[in-house]
Amino acid sequence: xxxxxxxxxxxxxxxxxxxxxxxxxxxxxxxxxxxxxxxxxxxxxxxxxxxxxxxxxxxxxxxxxxxxxxxxxxxxxxxxxxxxxxxxxxxxxxxxxxxxxxxxxxxxxxxxxxxxxxxxxxxxx
Amino acid sequence: xxxxxxxxxxxxxxxxxxxxxxxxxxxxxxxxxxxxxxxxxxxxxxxxxxxxxxxxxxxxxxxxxxxxxxxxxxxxxxxxxxxxxxxxxxxxxxxxxxxxxxxxxxxxxxxxxxxxxxxxxxxxxxxxxxxxxxxxxxxxxxxxxxxxxxxxxxxxxxxxxxxxxxxxxxxxxxxxxxxxxxxxxxxxxxxxxxxxxxxxxxxxxxxxxxxxxxxxxxxxxxxxxxxxxxxxxxxxxxxxxxxxxxxxxxxxxxxxxxxxxxxxxxxxxxxxxxxxxxxxxxxxxxxxxxxxxxxxxxxxxxxxxxxxxxxxxxxxxxxxxxxxxxxxxxxxxxxxxxxxxxxxxxxxxxxxxxxxxxxxxxxxxxxx
Numbered sequence: 001x002x003x004x005x006x007x008x009x010x011x012x013x014x015x016x017x018x019x020x021x022x023x024x025x026x027x028x029x030x031x032x033x034x035x036x037x038x039x040x041x042x043x044x045x046x047x048x049x050x051x052x053x054x055x056x057x058x059x060x061x062x063x064x065x066x067x068x069x070x071x072x073x074x075x076x077x078x079x080x081x082x083x084x085x086x087x088x089x090x091x092x093x094x095x096x097x098x099x100x101x102x103x104x105x106x107x108x109x110x111x112x113x114x115x116x117x118x119x120x121x122x123x124x125x
Numbered sequence: 126x127x128x129x130x131x132x133x134x135x136x137x138x139x140x141x142x143x144x145x146x147x148x149x150x151x152x153x154x155x156x157x158x159x160x161x162x163x164x165x166x167x168x169x170x171x172x173x174x175x176x177x178x179x180x181x182x183x184x185x186x187x188x189x190x191x192x193x194x195x196x197x198x199x200x201x202x203x204x205x206x207x208x209x210x211x212x213x214x215x216x217x218x219x220x221x222x223x224x225x226x227x228x229x230x231x232x233x234x235x236x237x238x239x240x241x242x243x244x245x246x247x248x249x250x251x252x253x254x255x256x257x258x259x260x261x262x263x264x265x266x267x268x269x270x271x272x273x274x275x276x277x278x279x280x281x282x283x284x285x286x287x288x289x290x291x292x293x294x295x296x297x298x299x300x301x302x303x304x305x306x307x308x309x310x311x312x313x314x315x316x317x318x319x320x321x322x323x324x325x326x327x328x329x330x331x332x333x334x335x336x337x338x339x340x341x342x343x344x345x346x347x348x349x350x351x352x353x354x355x356x357x358x359x360x361x362x363x364x365x366x367x368x369x370x371x372x373x374x375x376x377x378x379x380x381x382x383x384x385x386x387x388x389x390x391x392x393x394x395x396x397x398x399x400x401x402x403x404x405x406x407x408x409x410x411x412x413x414x415x416x417x418x419x420x421x422x423x424x425x426x427x428x429x430x431x432x433x434x435x436x437x438x439x440x441x442x443x444x445x446x447x448x449x450x451x452x453x454x455x456x457x458x459x460x461x462x463x464x465x466x467x468x469x470x471x472x473x474x475x476x477x478x479x480x481x482x483x484x485x486x487x488x489x490x491x492x493x
Contacts (some may be wrong), residue, residue: 001217001219004218005199005217005219008180008199008228008229008232009227009228009229010218010227010228010229010230012227012229012230013225013257015228021229026333036137038177040178040194041195042178043178044176044177044178044179045178045180045197046230048180048234050229050250080217085226094343101170107261109227113209114189114218115208115209115212115218115219115220116203116206116219116220117220118219118225118227119203119220119221119222119223120222120225121222122220
């Protein structure tokens with residue numbers, strides 16, 4: 001699971017959950033891949049990103065220092081080098097083993113072999 | 126297994142969709158590597174025309190056929206076996222259910238819903254899938270829906286809710302196996318249509334239905350002699366659905382199992398209770414035999430049944446069944462339009478499938 005996926009995930013489908021976002025993330029193992037950087041593509045993605053959730057994800061892999069604590073006002077004003085830091089977090093880091101946790105009910109969704117299990121039947125067992 | 130050709134929506138999806146896809150996935154790994162899944166050109170085109178950097182959800186992605194270099198595809202499926210054999214670059218995979226999509230509201234640019242909605246057994250659940258998709262889409266984002274059509278180029282199905290055979294083996298023609306082209310090879314298509322079995326979907330397991338189920342199982346005890354031959358779907362019990370009998374003493378029609386069962390299931394009142402409530406069944410059974418013995422017996426039965434099925438599948442001697450709801454003209458578009466905030470943009474028939482593209486429109490309801 002690339003870290004950008006975490007930014008879109010929510011546990012709102014669970015019973016008695018109102019927001020379910022952002023999911024807490026614990027990472028036991030991740031790999032760093034080398035996905036090609038594309039400035040335009042990255043800016044489009046960053047426009048869709050919720051910054052608070054990105055901070056959660058960055059902290060989960062101990063790489064908070066790569067990005068500013070506050071959301072930059074304009075993405076297209078960033079240099080390639082700055083954007084590459086975001087690209088590295090969102091696209092290159094692939095979580096192999098870990099957990100996604102619902103912020104409200106603390107339901108645990110395991111990530112195994114890079115695939116998170118978000119099935120409601122498994123979660124509510 | 127059920128009686129009277131009738132089955133609940135829950136169990137039909139569990140047995141004839143989820144479990145059977147898991148099983149088929151393990152065979153496909155062994156038998157058909159590398160698999161060459163059907164790519165629908167219109168779906169490929171829909172993916173390719175999304176702007177750079179778009180987030181695309183593939184709901185029920187199966188083998189993750191539709192990837193993209195310039196966009197970001199997240200593929201969902203309920204089947205772990207299919208997903209783990211489908212890992213590739215340019216797509217992120219996730220185990221998730223189409224009726225409970227784990228994505229925040231209004232966050233994605235496009236959604237694929239290809240050959241998914243025809244596996245859901247009630248209108249309410251089919252609409253729920255589209256509602257979930259709509260919730261995840263941003264305003265202006267589009268969804269492409271593909272579902273199998275009732276109206277086929279070379280024939281019609283006997284009903285809209287059907288079990289469709291999936292044969293491991295193909296009949297050789299002139300010593301050569303025919304190419305598997307499901308919707309283009311009319312011979313196979315006609316065979317499939319002719320061999321599909323209508324089912325009645327009921328809305329839940331009421332006590333009354335369960336009891337009549339138990340009664341009919343007891344009545345049919347005489348048929349349930351142990352045997353090692355496969356159940357034949359073309360036997361009269363399955364095909365005479367339209368025979369007018371008009372009386373309660375009509376012959377009991379049984380649905381074939383999704384995967385064949387070569388050993389009969391013990392047909393007793395106890396196993397009927399167990400199916401209805403496993404806990405209660407076991408507790409009652411402990412009055413007769415100790416609990417360890419019960420579990421041992423259950424386990425050995427399951428192992429025997431499974432291993433014979435496995436062996437026969439290896440010999441390509443078996444038929445599997447999958448559940449489909451096939452859509453009549455206009456039905457898929459109407460269902461889509463019935464969802465708040467979805468508006469149908471186009472509707473067409475493509476190789477025996479209805480293909481609907483819909484767009485999310487702004488509504489006055491503002492979600493918190």
